[in-house]
Every structure is written in C-alpha cells, then in structure tokens.
Amino acid sequence: MNAKTSKRLNMKDRYRIMTRDLAWEPSYQRHEDIFPQEDFEGIKIVDWSQWEDPFRLTMDNYWKFQAEKERKLYAIFDAVSQNNGQMNVSDPRYLNAVKLFITAVTPLEYNAYKGYARVGRQFGGVGARIACQMQSIDELRHTQTQIHAMSHYNKYFGGMHDFPHMFDRVWYLSVPKSFFEDASTAGPFEFLTAISFSFEYVLTNLLFLPFMSGAAYNGDMNTVTFGFSAQSDEARHMTLGLEIIKFILEQHEDNVPIVQKWLDKWLWRGYRLLSIVGMMMDYMLPNKVMSWAEAWEMYYEEAGGALFKELERYGIRPPKFAEQTVIGKNHVSHQTWFVFYQYGHATAFNTWIPTAKEMDWLSEKYPDTFDRLYRPRFELLAEKAAKGERFYNNTLPQLCQICQIPLAITEPDDDTMISHRDTVHEGERYHFCSDGCRDIFHNEPEKYVQAWLPVHQILQGNCGGADMEKVIGDYYRIEMGEDNLEFEGSPEQRRWKQWKQAV
Amino acid sequence: MMSVNANYPNYQGPVRDRVENFHGSQLVYVLWERHLLFCAPLTFLADPEMSFVDFLSEILRPALAPHPESEQLRFDEAKWRLDGEDFQPDLEKSLIDNGIDHKSQLRLITPWLSDLADAAI
Secondary structure (H helix, E strand, C coil), X not given: CXXXXXXXXXXXXXXXXXXXXXXXXXXXXXXXXHCCCCCCCCCCCCCHHHCCCCCCCCHHHHHHHHHHHHHHHHHHHXXXXXXXXXXXXCCHHHHHHHHHHHHXXXXXXXXXXXXXXXXXXXXXCHHHHHHHHHHHHHHHHHHHHHHHHHHHHHCCCXXXXXXXXXHHHCHHHHHHHHHHHHHHCCCHHHHHHHHHHHHHHHHCHHHHHHHHHHHHHCCCHHHHHHHHHHHHHHHXXXXXXXXXXXXXXXXXXXXXXXXXXXXXXXXXXXXXXXXXXXXXXXXXXXXXXXCHHHHHHHHHHHHHHHHXXXXXXXXXXXXXXXXXXXXXCCCHHHHHHHHHHHCHXXXXXXXXXXXXXXXXXXXXXXXXXXXXXXXXXXXXXXXXXXXXXXXXXXXXXXXXXXXXXXXXXXXXXXXXXXXXXXXXXXXXXXXXXXXXXXXXXXXXXXXXCCCCCXXXXXXXXXXXXXXXXXXXXXXXXXXXXXXXXXXXXXHHHHHHHHHHHHC | CCCCCCCCCCCCCCCCCCHHHHCCCEEEEEEECCCCCCCCCEEEEECCCXXXXXXXXXXXXXXXXXXXXXXXXXXXXXXXXXXXXXXCCCCCCECHHHCCCCCEEEEEECCCCCCCHHHCC
8 A cells, every 4th residue: 555645535536426426326226216206397308417516515515614604603693692682673663574584484495495305316416416405404504593593583572483383374474385385396307497596596686685685784683694604505506596407408408498487487486476575675674775676677687687698598588477577566565565564463573654754765766656656555544543543454355376465466557457367277267466377377277276375265264263363363373462463552662662761 | 278297197186265165155256446445356255145235235345344435335336347247237136146156256346436546545
C-alpha cells in the first residue's frame, strides 16, 4: 500500500461516490416493477444520466450546513423571547399575517416534505431521487423552524393554537389544502412540475418575499430570521424546479404537450392560491412592502415573462389565461379581503376596515379600481360598524369546485359581474370561478368530482351539525370572541394596549 | 371533456355532493346580479318540494335583509335566470317543478335598483 495515498477523497470523487454511486443496476427485478409510477403519465425518459444535479451537495455536507444555520437561527429565537420581541411589532394587527402563515403555509411545507419523500422513491434516476430526498428534508426543517419561529407569538396572541387541526377543517384553509393534495395525488412528474417548477420556481417569490419582507417592515424578528435561514434552501429548490422542467422537455418531444397542460393548470391554481398573499400585502400589513399589483408585475409579468421566453425553444408557450391574471391583479386582493371581512366570524384571525390613511395608499396603488369599486364598499361597512352594526355575512357562499374559493372574483371583462362557469358531468352540475378552473375539471373530471367543499360538507351535516357557532367553535376550534371577529374592540387589541402601558 | 390519467384503469373518485347526501334537501345557489355586498352567490339548503314563493319569502328574503336595498326589493318585478337561461318562475309550483334541481344557480336581476350600482354594492 502506498503510504502517501490520502485518506480524504477529493471533491469530485466524493461527490460521485456519495451520490450517483449510491445506485445500482437491478439484475433480478424489472425496472418497471421497482418504479411502478414512472410511465403512466406518458412522460418518456430516454436517459436518466443526462440529469444535471442542481444541488451538487452530498448528505454529509448537507447536515453540516444545515446544523450551522440552525445554531444561528435558534440563537435569535432565544434572544427574541428573552427580550419580549413580540412587543417590537409595528402594530398588533400585524400578527394576523403570522396567524395566516402558520395555518395556511406551514402545513404546506409539511405536505411538501411528504410529497418529495414519495416522488423521490419513484424516479429511475439516482440524481432525481437524491435531489428529492434533500428537498424533502429541507421542507421538514422549514415546517419545524416555522413552528418554532411562531411558537413565541402563540404565547401572547390567538388563532395559532390548533393550526394542523384547522388546516384539515376550516373553510378557507381548504384552499391551500386542496391545492397541495391535488399535486400530491398526481403522478411524480406532475408533482415536480406543479410544486418544483410552477410553484417554487415561478411563483415562490410571490409567497416568500411578501411574508419575509412584511416581517422585516413590521418588526417581526423571528419570521425574518427564519426567512434568511430558508433562503439558501429555496435557492436550491428553484434550481431543481428549472432543472426538472428542462430535463423532461429535452428527453422527448412527446413530453412537450403534457408539460404544457400541467403548466397551464398549475400557474392558474397557484395564482388563485396566492389571492391570500395579495390580501395579506394590501390589507394585513400595517407597514406595507409593495402592492400586490406591483409584486405581480415584478415577479410574474417581468421575471415569468422572461422565463417563458426562454422555454419557447422547447415549444412551450406562456400558460393559458395568464392575461387574466394581469387584469385580476387590480382586483383580487380587495375582493379577497372583502370575503374575509364579512366572514370574519369564521376566521382564526381578526379582520378590520382599512384606516383612512391605508385607504389613501390603496387609492394611489390602484387608481383604476379602488376608488371606483372598493372604497365605497368599505366606507359603507365602516358606517354600519360605527352604528354598531358591524356586517357579518350569515349565509354560506357558493364555492368553486376546483380552487374552493368563494365565487367572489369578477369577470375579466366586467368588474361588477361575478365570474361563474358551470358544466354538467354524468348528470351532476359543477360550478367554477373561471375558465381556468373549469378547464382543469374538464381535463380530469373523475378526480375533481370528489372535492371536499367545506360549504357542502356543512350542509350535509358532516361538520358537527347545522349550528354555525358549533361548526366554528367545536369543529374548527376557532374560539368565539378570542380568535375571530372584528379587530376594533377585540381582546387582542385591549391586551396590546395594556402591555404597552405597562412598559 | 377528457379523462383522468391514473396509474390504474378506470379511476373514478366518489361523487361527493350527489343529492342523496343532503338527506332529502337539495342545494340552490342564488346570485343577486351586480349586488356584491354579499361577496359571492349564496348557497341554500332547500326542500325540492317547497313552492317557489315560499322559497322567496322564507329563505331568500330573510337572507338578503342586511342589504341596504333589500327593503326596495320586489320579487314580482325581478327578472330571473336559471342555469344560464331566462326563467319565468311559477310562484305556486315547487322548486323541482320549476326546473330548479340540485345545484341549480338562480340569478336575481333588478336593474332598477341603482342607488349603489356604480360600485356594484
């Protein structure tokens, strides 16, 4: 043995041994028996070795990096809790954005962890399997660190106490839940197109940036620090998203129409899901970052536009109905907040009418729509509230079969007419909010006939009976008068004032 | 309409909202056109044998009461659409005999109520 041989492997060998060399060619089982989900979607993979690993990371290094990030992150969490960091937020209304995040977004991280763990098992190529394995662990880490980031606030504010339970039951949380379950029940290639590409690559900046910058602008140190800690992971996830789409498209020309259909579907689904982010930015952040319309322009119209230009050479065109999102950007945040305001008795957070100053900001950001359509509605409701008749809508809304959002969004070419489409499938009528959602149904009706629509479930008697107070209190576990209702005069507002006086 | 591409043949999810699941009642949706104080069309549970006039007085009118124009709302002058078609209800007939079946959408159209119409409240 040569005594000079180094015991350490160089980077290149180490990478090869710790990634690609972990796989082997099966000799006594057939490939299709080992990877039974690889073919049914119609995607043709000719050569898995063409997969470029976007992460260039081995598991031992991965642990080292992540452990270092955790140490820094938890040091900040400790400092925030020791110094009563909750008192540094701009305004107690801000915490409602945190409540929305923990109930609507954190459970998606957990579902992403499960999703990548599943699909990572299904690919014939070792590069794709390892990338999915690492992303799966990332997503679990994000779930955990988000819970820890927000657990401090949970000691002082309502609405966060039962977030996994609420995610499975509460009417508006069926929107993110059904979105992700749609992806998780798809084949492995559609899952990656949906989550890695359409969501992580095309739309993630519209989810992450508003919440993390919103936290920074509003004195929420825990969420900002979590955001920094997740940033390098997110960068890897975006790289995977782009790699997967290019890899599939390069493997076989028959893949192009399949991928195009998925891009059409998942851009539309993602856009509808992000309505809640729009409302958060325009209505829930006391200190605003930018308007939803500005964010959509910057991150979808400009960045997304350049991306789809780049994909043109594969025969990919921009997603169907993208032009409707450009019209919708001036309406959707207002319409969404209006929904939550009037169903504010069934939300795990407080709702309110924007202040006069906030309304002026909205007028400035939305010169074509806010003063004409939305200011009069909020002013009417403010008048009612001043007379002690704060408006709560005690009826149940009609929901879209696909996105499960109330039909509260107007026609692209008529902003005073509710957008509604329907279809009859095997003698049963189905309703939709848009052409985009109806298209998704038409492509896979056998899947969407089973949608668990919260309103219909209540009316079938599956949510604890006909008494809405019981549905909200017992079935959803939203504590009446604590977690929900109007912010003005709420226990949350009252406690905040007491704490501030005590300092 | 196309068909789902599943990893086994003849995939069919359960039809979760068939009328049998509503214990003798059916769903009726009502959209009051260009009146957006109620942010979305309303979903009601109704007996299919209920007369149209009872549906109006017992279900729809109380539900719309919080709207500032509800007092001026006269159903006998309203125009209706049912599932995308113009519709002339027979007040005494039942919902089902009027053709209003499970998951039908009724539209109430009252163009003369215009005080708040610019903002479509």
